[in-house]
Amino acid sequence: MPKAHHPRHGSMQVWPRVRAKRSYPRIDRFSKAKDAKLLGFAGYKAGMTHIIITDGRKNSMTKGEDISVPVTVLECPPVRIAGVRFYKKKYKAIQPAGEMMAKPDKELGRKINISKKEPKATDSAKPEDFDDLRILIQTQPKMTGIGKKKPELFEVCIGGSKEEKLAFVKENLGKELSVKDVFAEGQLIDIHAVTKGKGFQGPVKRFGVKVRGRKSEKTKRGPASLGDWKHKMTWRVAHAGQMGYHNRVDYNKQIMMIGDEAEKVNAAGGFKRYGNVKNTYLLIKGSLPGPAKRMVRMETAMRADPKFEQAPQTVQHIITRK
Numbered sequence: 001m002p003k004a005h006h007p008r009h010g011s012m013q014v015w016p017r018v019r020a021k022r023s024y025p026r027i028d029r030f031s032k033a034k035d036a037k038l039l040g041f042a043g044y045k046a047g048m049t050h051i052i053i054t055d056g057r058k059n060s061m062t063k064g065e066d067i068s069v070p071v072t073v074l075e076c077p078p079v080r081i082a083g084v085r086f087y088k089k090k091y092k093a094i095q096p097a098g099e100m101m102a103k104p105d106k107e108l109g110r111k112i113n114i115s116k117k118e119p120k121a122t123d124s125a126k127p128e129d130f131d132d133l134r135i136l137i138q139t140q141p142k143m144t145g146i147g148k149k150k151p152e153l154f155e156v157c158i159g160g161s162k163e164e165k166l167a168f169v170k171e172n173l174g175k176e177l178s179v180k181d182v183f184a185e186g187q188l189i190d191i192h193a194v195t196k197g198k199g200f201q202g203p204v205k206r207f208g209v210k211v212r213g214r215k216s217e218k219t220k221r222g223p224a225s226l227g228d229w230k231h232k233m234t235w236r237v238a239h240a241g242q243m244g245y246h247n248r249v250d251y252n253k254q255i256m257m258i259g260d261e262a263e264k265v266n267a268a269g270g271f272k273r274y275g276n277v278k279n280t281y282l283l284i285k286g287s288l289p290g291p292a293k294r295m296v297r298m299e300t301a302m303r304a305d306p307k308f309e310q311a312p313q314t315v316q317h318i319i320t321r322k
Contacts, residue, residue: 008223008238009208015235017206017242024152024295025192025247031302033159036168040156040299041182042139043074043282044146045193045292047271051256051283052317057309066316071256072288073265074296075144076179077279082108082138084169085155086130097130102174108138110150125169127162133169134158139295140176145275146293154297179280180258186310188252188301193289197245207238248289252301252308257283257315267321283315 030039050070055062083101087094104114134155141148158165183189203209204221212220223238233239259265262277270276274292288296 006208006210008203008210010206010238012236014246014248017246019197019242019245020194020247023194024154025194025297026154027192027297027299029302030157031190031300033300036158036160036164038135038137038156038177038182039159040137040297041076041179042079042137042152042154042295042297043076043179044141044144044274045288045290045294045296046073046075046274046277046281047292048072048287049265049267050319051315052319053256054314054316056313059309068319069256069285070287071283071285073271073277074282074284074288074298075277075279076282077140077143078176078178080105080138080140080176081135081169081172081174082153083136084125084173085134085136086125087132087134089131094132099136100125100173101136107140107142107149107151108153111138111153125166127166130162132162133165135169141295143279145270145278148293152295179282183255183258183282183298183300185255185258186313187255188304188308188310189255189284190299190301191250191253191284191288192297192299193248193250194294195244195246195248195289196291198243200241201243202240203238206241206243209238250286250288252304253288254285255282256285256313259283264318265320269321283318 024042027040033039048070050068052066053069055065055067057063081102082104083099085099086097088097089095101115108114134157137154137156139152141151158168160168198205202221203223204211209221209223212224214220225237226233227237258280260280262279262281265281265283266276271292282298290296
C-alpha cells in the first residue's frame with residue numbers, strides 16, 4: 001500500500017494568524033440600508049443547544065416535518081447610545097470631524113475618561129457640516145450574570161440619508177435600544193467575533209503537519225521543507241506561532257428565534273461557564289466563534305444570498321438540560 005502524503009492543513013486565505021488587539025472585534029466595512037435604524041448590535045455568547053422546528057422551506061426534502069437544528073444562544077441586553085461621531089470626506093477617505101456625547105452614566109467611566117464639561121447639544125449639528133456619522137454604542141454587561149461591569153464601546157452605522165440619520169440621533173441619544181429594534185426572526189446576519197485562544201503552538205497542531213518517522217534527522221514535528229534557501233522563509237511555510245484569539249467573521253448566519261422568556265432556554269444550573277440568561281436572547285443557527293461570556297458583534301448581512309428562502313420555521317421546542 002502506498003505511503004499517504006499528508007503534508008499540511010490550514011487555509012492560506014485565513015491570514016494573518018495574529019492575536020487580536022482586544023477581546024471584541026473592530027469592523028471597518030458596514031452594509032447599507034434605506035431605513036434609519038441601527039445596522040448592528042452586540043450580545044454575549046452563553047452556549048449551545050438545539051431546537052425542534054417545523055421546516056417551512058418549500059424546496060426542502062424535510063418540508064413540513066419536525067427537524068432538529070443546533071443553535072447558539074446569545075444574550076442581548078439593551079445597548080445605550082452613548083454618543084455620535086461625525087465624518088468628512090478628505091483625500092478620497094472619510095476622517096473624523098468631531099463627536100458629541102450624551103450625558104454619561106457611572107459605568108461608562110470604567111471604560112473612558114469622562115469630561116466634567118456639559119456635553120454639546122445635538123441641535124447645533126447640521127447635515128451640511130458632515131458627510132457621514134456613526135453611533136457610539138455602549139454595552140451593558142452589568143445586566144447579565146457574567147460578573148462584568150466594564151462596558152464595551154464601539155461604532156455602529158445607521159441606514160438612511162444624512163437628514164434621517166441626524167434625526168435618529170437627536171431622538172435616541174442617551175436612550176436604550178433593544179435587539180428587537182434592529183433584527184427580526186429569520187433574518188441573515190454577519191457575526192464578528194474573536195476566536196478562542198490556544199496560545200503559541202507548533203506546526204503539527206497549528207497546521208496539521210505530519211509527524212515524521214522515528215529515524216528522521218533533526219526535528220520530527222516540523223515542516224519537511226522550508227522552501228527556497230535563497231530567500232527568507234515565506235509565510236506559506238507551516239511554522240510555529242499564535243493559534244486562536246483571531247478576529248474572524250461568519251457570514252450569513254440565520255436568526256432562528258428572538259425570545260424574552262429566559263426560563264425557556266435556561267438549563268438546570270445555568271449554561272456551563274456562563275450561568276443563567278436574564279435578558280432578551282437570540283438563537284442563531286449553527287456555532288459561533290469564541291468561548292462563553294465573550295462579546296459577539298452582529299451586523300446586517302453584507303453579502304446575503306439573494307436565493308435564500310426566508311421561510312417561516314416554527315420553533316416547536318427548545319431542548320434544555322434538566
